[in-house]
Structure formats: structure tokens, C-alpha cells
Amino acid sequence: MVDNSATTVSCATTVSCTTAIPCTTTISYKRRVWRRFRTHRRGMFGLAMIVVLVGVAMTAPLIAGNVPILCHYQGAWQAPGVVDCLRRFPILDRVIPPSYPFSKAGFDAKEALSEDDFSLWPPVAYGPSETTRVSLAGPSKRHWLGTDEVGRDVFSRMVHGTVVSVQVGIVSMGIAGVLGIFFGAIAGYFGRWVDAVVSRVIEIVICFPDFFLILTVMVWLEPNITNVMVVIGLTRWTGIARYTRGEFLRLKEMDFVVAARANGAGAARIVLRHLLPNALAPILVTISFGVAQAILIEAGLSWLGFGVQPPAPSWGNLLRSAYDHYRDAPHLVYPPCIAIFLAVLAHNLVGDSLRDAIDPRVHATGKVKV
Amino acid sequence: MIERVLRRAGWGVATLAGVYVVTFVMVIVVPGNPFASGDRTMPPEVVRAMEARYHMDNTWLYFWEYLGGAVRLDFGPSFQYRDWTCTQIIGEALPVSVALGLLAILIAVMVGVPIGVLSAVRRNSWFDGATLAMVLLGISLPTFVTGSFLLILFALSLQILPIGGWGSLSHLPLPAITLSLPFMAYIVRLTRVSMLDALGGDFVRTALAKGLPRRRVVWDHALRVAFLPVLSYIGPAAAQAMTGSFVVEKVFNVPGLGQHFVDSALNLDRGLILGTVLIYAAILIVFNLLVDVVYVLADPRSRSVAL
Numbered sequence: 001m002v003d004n005s006a007t008t009v010s011c012a013t014t015v016s017c018t019t020a021i022p023c024t025t026t027i028s029y030k031r032r033v034w035r036r037f038r039t040h041r042r043g044m045f046g047l048a049m050i051v052v053l054v055g056v057a058m059t060a061p062l063i064a065g066n067v068p069i070l071c072h073y074q075g076a077w078q079a080p081g082v083v084d085c086l087r088r089f090p091i092l093d094r095v096i097p098p099s100y101p102f103s104k105a106g107f108d109a110k111e112a113l114s115e116d117d118f119s120l121w122p123p124v125a126y127g128p129s130e131t132t133r134v135s136l137a138g139p140s141k142r143h144w145l146g147t148d149e150v151g152r153d154v155f156s157r158m159v160h161g162t163v164v165s166v167q168v169g170i171v172s173m174g175i176a177g178v179l180g181i182f183f184g185a186i187a188g189y190f191g192r193w194v195d196a197v198v199s200r201v202i203e204i205v206i207c208f209p210d211f212f213l214i215l216t217v218m219v220w221l222e223p224n225i226t227n228v229m230v231v232i233g234l235t236r237w238t239g240i241a242r243y244t245r246g247e248f249l250r251l252k253e254m255d256f257v258v259a260a261r262a263n264g265a266g267a268a269r270i271v272l273r274h275l276l277p278n279a280l281a282p283i284l285v286t287i288s289f290g291v292a293q294a295i296l297i298e299a300g301l302s303w304l305g306f307g308v309q310p311p312a313p314s315w316g317n318l319l320r321s322a323y324d325h326y327r328d329a330p331h332l333v334y335p336p337c338i339a340i341f342l343a344v345l346a347h348n349l350v351g352d353s354l355r356d357a358i359d360p361r362v363h364a365t366g367k368v369k370v
Numbered sequence: 371m372i373e374r375v376l377r378r379a380g381w382g383v384a385t386l387a388g389v390y391v392v393t394f395v396m397v398i399v400v401p402g403n404p405f406a407s408g409d410r411t412m413p414p415e416v417v418r419a420m421e422a423r424y425h426m427d428n429t430w431l432y433f434w435e436y437l438g439g440a441v442r443l444d445f446g447p448s449f450q451y452r453d454w455t456c457t458q459i460i461g462e463a464l465p466v467s468v469a470l471g472l473l474a475i476l477i478a479v480m481v482g483v484p485i486g487v488l489s490a491v492r493r494n495s496w497f498d499g500a501t502l503a504m505v506l507l508g509i510s511l512p513t514f515v516t517g518s519f520l521l522i523l524f525a526l527s528l529q530i531l532p533i534g535g536w537g538s539l540s541h542l543p544l545p546a547i548t549l550s551l552p553f554m555a556y557i558v559r560l561t562r563v564s565m566l567d568a569l570g571g572d573f574v575r576t577a578l579a580k581g582l583p584r585r586r587v588v589w590d591h592a593l594r595v596a597f598l599p600v601l602s603y604i605g606p607a608a609a610q611a612m613t614g615s616f617v618v619e620k621v622f623n624v625p626g627l628g629q630h631f632v633d634s635a636l637n638l639d640r641g642l643i644l645g646t647v648l649i650y651a652a653i654l655i656v657f658n659l660l661v662d663v664v665y666v667l668a669d670p671r672s673r674s675v676a677l
Contacts, residue, residue: 204388207651211616215635220400296512300617303514337515344510
């Protein structure tokens with residue numbers, strides 16, 4: 001409690017400080033949490049891994065692909081790899097035209113480009129669906145992680161599978177975050193019957209098994225990965241809502257909120273400017289664990305064959321096909337296992353450290369003497 | 371106390387009714403005809419007769435009939451397994467899942483709580499570090515990976531346990547351990563944090579100052595308080611474990627309830643969908659209620675707070 005009140009003072013001074021009150025603390029709450037977070041090596045390691053993961057997902061065609069990043073083809077400079085990379089983003093795919101003739105089906109850039117043409121290739125020059133003649137080969141200089149049962153480069157499939165996991169995390173927790181924060185905020189701030197209604201709705205939602213909901217929606221709509229992400233988001237908001245509600249209940253009684261209300265601030269202003277910024281860190285903790293869960297759910301679904309449909313790559317279905325060929329090529333099992341583990345681990349580490357950074361009670365050393 | 375439990379139970383029934391309505395609407399809204407899909411295609415008049423038999427032409431009648439049956443645990447005929455009623459199917463699968471789930475939760479608590487306590491007492495020691503590593507492993511590895519690993523190790527390489535299936539005691543350990551790992555990891559983490567909290571409390575200092583042996587202070591005084599958050603976690607966790615994990619059942623080929631959640635949804639088997647969801651929700655609600663009651667009994671402080 002002591003720490004909480006200290007937090008409030010600094011928040012009140014940074015968020016709604018008037019010139020009449022001398023500001024003694026100059027470091028904002030957010031910055032203090034970040035400072036404490038930075039001292040956690042595990043958390044920073046997790047954060048670094050997440051950054052790498054997102055980076056790999058965003059630049060997948062530049063790391064592994066069957067078109068060059070930059071080349072001189074028939075007297076013109078072209079960057080088909082960069083175009084491919086950019087065109088995977090929502091709005092850019094309408095603005096940027098595909099690079100002709102590289103985007104044409106059946107066009108083989110490796111044969112079309114002669115020795116004299118300048119070309120800069122991705123480190124692994126194979127697309128995720130490009131088949132070669134060597135199947136179930138071990139790791140080599142050409143295929144870093146070997147090839148699968150139809151001769152596709154496993155490294156390339158792993159890199160392009162990253163996109164799915166990152167997307168699942170962002171989309172599902174984006175939806176869950178918006179829903180959870182909204183319902184948690186109105187329940188915690190307005191209390192009374194709003195709280196009662198929201199709490200009942202949450203109780204009903206958690207009574208549904210995730211897998212059942214996801215599968216029903218997939219039968220209902222077409223089974224594609226976007227629907228999976230949306231359903232994970234629609235089922236996973238309850239935890240965030242509960243956290244937000246609890247934080248709001250705790251915060252709304254505090255002096256800085258009372259002061260804001262006395263100054264004539266409306267409900268929207270109090271919620272958005274005063275309560276939400278202070279409740280954001282604990283909410284981020286649940287979101288961080290939520291992303292880890294979402295990645296696990298997607299991997300499980302794809303592993304069972306309900307998620308990403310082959311030939312599109314995802315870590316889950318890569319692991320599935322690796323299982324099927326375990327006797328011939330056991331080395332194929334490790335990359336997806338390790339990737340799933342590291343991605344989930346990274347989010348768990350960040351969540352853990354962030355929680356410690358918010359609540360230094362747990363973090364403080366030398367307090368417990370037993 | 372009794373009044374409180376009754377009120378909670380009343381809310382539980384209301385929640386169950388809400389779950390029924392929502393599931394029913396979902397089942398009705400999902401397009402597709404369970405008789406038209408599948409391997410056997412039937413002539414239209416047969417389909418019509420079947421629809422009439424299962425009251426598919428009259429949604430309201432179906433709603434009330436099913437509800438009336440469900441109250442008596444009669445979930446009607448299954449569309450997908452023609453010769454079975456849903457109650458028979460659930461009756462076959464549920465005991466399997468419950469046995470597996472209870473064992474898994476038991477393992478998770480019996481192993482997880484002591485490890486959590488020890489790592490809190492010896493915080494920042496090598497034991498604490500090793501525990502943290504194991505916890506992170508348990509939380510971050512999907513069950514299909516840990517399950518397959520155990521399968522390869524104990525069934526294929528060492529050949530001391532069967533590869534999968536159900537029927538004898540030797541089929542139990544591998545799926546139970548696989549299922550328990552994520553729960554165990556979470557319980558260790560929860561116990562450690564709340565134990566650190568409890569050990570910093572004044573009552574621990576007092577107990578030590580009185581000259582009580584440290585072992586008793588830790589395992590009796592502090593753990594009694596620190597176990598409460600674990601207790602409220604066990605409720606939903608046990609319900610989840612007992613209603614079957616589809617992945618674990620798939621890996622070890624266990625005929626539990628998890629497969630029916632998936633099959634019924636994929637086959638649009640309305641009776642079975644409603645039945646399995648209601649059973650899942652009922653178990654979850656009952657366990658939360660149980661935990662609430664035990665919580666009040668275990669923690670005198672919570673008696674003054676309205677449930």
C-alpha cells in the first residue's frame with residue numbers, strides 16, 4: 001500500500017499537476033516502471049526476442065524468398081523482394097503494384113537472371129512453397145535446416161511461419177485488449193448494475209471451452225487463420241476485463257481522481273486521462289501472458305490440422321508434418337519446437353518482469369528473512 | 371454461510387441457463403444440416419422425417435424439450451452416432467476425463483506446492499533458479515511437445531509404458547503427467563509469490579520471535595495463508611483438466627470428453643454440442659462454488675466479506 005500511494009503522488013503531479021502544487025517528483029510512473037523493467041535481465045532478453053520475432057515476420061521475404069531483393073533485369077533495376085515484403089501489409093498492397101515479371105506464376109527468377117545481371121539474393125534463396133528435388137535432407141549450406149517431405153526449404157518455411165505467430169499475437173490480443181479494457185473500465189468505473197451485468201457476461205463467457213468456440217466458428221465461417229485470430233480474441237478478453245475492473249475499482253477511490261472530479265472533469269476524461277494510464281501497466285502484464293497463450297493455441301490448432309492449412313506454413317503444421325516423418329528425418333522436429341518455445345517464453349518473461357517492475361514489493365531484496 | 375452458498379448456487383444456475391441460451395443460438399445460427407453432411411447421403415423425405423423427429427423444424431419446441439431433458443441429464447439422441455444417446459456418449463467419456471484430470475491436478479498440487487514453498491524460502495538460491503527454469507519450461511512448452519517427448523522417451527525408447535490407449539493403470543501416468551505440467555508450473559509460481567508475501571508478514575515474525583521452529587512457521591503458519599490464492603486457482607484449473615484436453619487425448623489416444631467437443635462441433639451434432647458444453651459449464655461452476663466454500667472455511671478473514 002505504501003508504494004501505491006507513492007505512485008499516486010507522482011501520477012497526480014505529472015498528470016494533473018497545477019502550478020500551485022510544487023512538483024517534488026519529476027519521474028513519471030511510466031518511466032519509473034520502465035527503469036525498473038530495464039534492470040531485469042530476463043525481461044530485457046524476452047523483449048529483445050520479441051523485437052527479433054516481429055522483425056523476422058516483417059522482413060520474411062528478404063530473409064528467405066525465391067526472388068532477389070535487388071536486381072538488374074533486362075536493363076532495368078528492380079527490387080521484387082522489397083516489393084513482396086511491403087505488399088504483405090494491409091494498405092500498401094493496394095498502393096504498390098506487384099513487380100513484373102517476378103510476381104507472375106511459374107516465373108523462375110533463378111533461371112531468368114543470367115550470370116552477368118547484378119542480383120542481390122536473400123540469405124536463403126528459397127520460397128516457403130518452392131519445391132526442390134531433395135526431400136527430407138539434413139541441414140546443409142544451401143538448406144540451413146534441411147528440406148521437408150516434398151523438398152521445400154524448412155528454414156524458409158520457419159521464417160514465413162513466424163508471420164502467423166506474430167499476427168495471432170497482435171490481432172487476437174488487439175481485439176481482446178479493446179474488449180477487455182472497455183468492459184473492465186465501465187464495470188470498474190460505473191459499478192452498480194453495469195458492474196453486475198459485465199460480471200455476469202464474463203461468467204458466461206468463461207464457461208465456454210476455447211476449442212469448442214473456435215471450431216464452431218470455423219464450421220460456421222470458412223476455416224482460415226483470420227477467423228481463428230478473431231475467435232481467440234473474442235474468448236480471451238475476460239482476464240483483461242477482470243484486471244482492468246480491479247485496477248479501476250482500486251484507483252477510482254484515490255485522491256487524484258477525487259481531485260480531478262472536483263475540478264469538473266467528466267467521466268470520459270477521468271477514465272481516459274487519469275485512470276487508464278495508471279492501470280495500463282498491469283493490463284499490459286495480462287496482455288503479455290495472453291499473447292503467449294494465443295501463440296500456443298494457434299500452434300495447437302495448426303498441429304491438429306484446424307488452423308493454418310498446408311501448404312501455407314505455420315510452426316504448428318510444420319511440427320505436424322515433422323512428426324509424420326519422424327523416423328526418416330528426426331531433425332525436422334526441433335526447429336518448430338524451439339521456435340514455439342522461444343516465442344511463448346519471450347512473452348512470459350516480459351510479463352513476469354513487467355509485473356515485478358510494477359510491484360517492487362516482490363522485487364525488493366532482503367525483506368524476507370526466513 | 372448457508373444463505374451465501376445458496377445465493378452463489380442460484381447465480382450458478384442462472385449462468386448455466388445463460389450458457390444454454392447462447393450455445394443454443396449458436397447451434398441454430400450455424401448453417402448446414404447435420405443430416406445432409408457426412409458420408410451417408412439420404413433421400414430428402416428421410417431427411418425431413420429425421421428433422422421432424424429431432425424437432426429441427428420447430429426451434430422453440432426443440433429449445434424447451436432439450437432444456438427439459440437436460441435438467442434430468444437426458445441430452446437426447448446423437449445425430450452423429452445414430453444408435454447412441456448423448457447421455458451414453460458423455461457417460462462413457464466423462465469418467466475417463468475426470469480420472470485423468472483429477473490425477474493431473476493432484477500431481478500438480480502435490481509436487482507444485484512444496485516446490486513453490488521451498489523456492490520462496492530459499493529465494494535467489496540455485497534451487498530457486500532451477501525452479502524458475504522448470505516453471506518457464508512448463509509454461510512455455512505446448513502439451514503436444516511435452517507429451518510427444520514423454521511418449522518417445524518412455525514408450526518408444528525405454529519401452530516401460532504403453533504408447534497410448536486406455537484401460538489399464540499403466541495407461542495413466544504419461545497423459546496425467548503431460549496434462550499436469552502447465553498447471554504445476556503455474557501453481558509453483560503462484561505458491562512462490564504468495565509465500566514470499568506471507569513470509570514478510572508480521573505474524574511470521576511473531577511466530578519466529580516466540581521461538582517456534584522455522585519448519586513449523588513455514589509449513590504451518592505461512593503456508594496456511596499462502597495457499598489461499600492457489601486454492602482459488604485450483605477451482606477453474608480442476609474443472610478444465612477434468613473436462614478433457616483434446617490435445618493430450620489426441621497424443622495418447624485417450625477416449626475422453628475432449629474429442630467430443632471437437633467432433634460434435636465439426637459434425638454439427640446439436641445434441642452433443644449442447645450436452646458437452648453444459649457439462650463443461652456445470653463442472654466449472656460447481657468447482658468454483660466448492661472452492662468458494664472451502665475458501666471461506668480456510669480463511670476466517672473472508673467470512674465478513676460478501677461472496
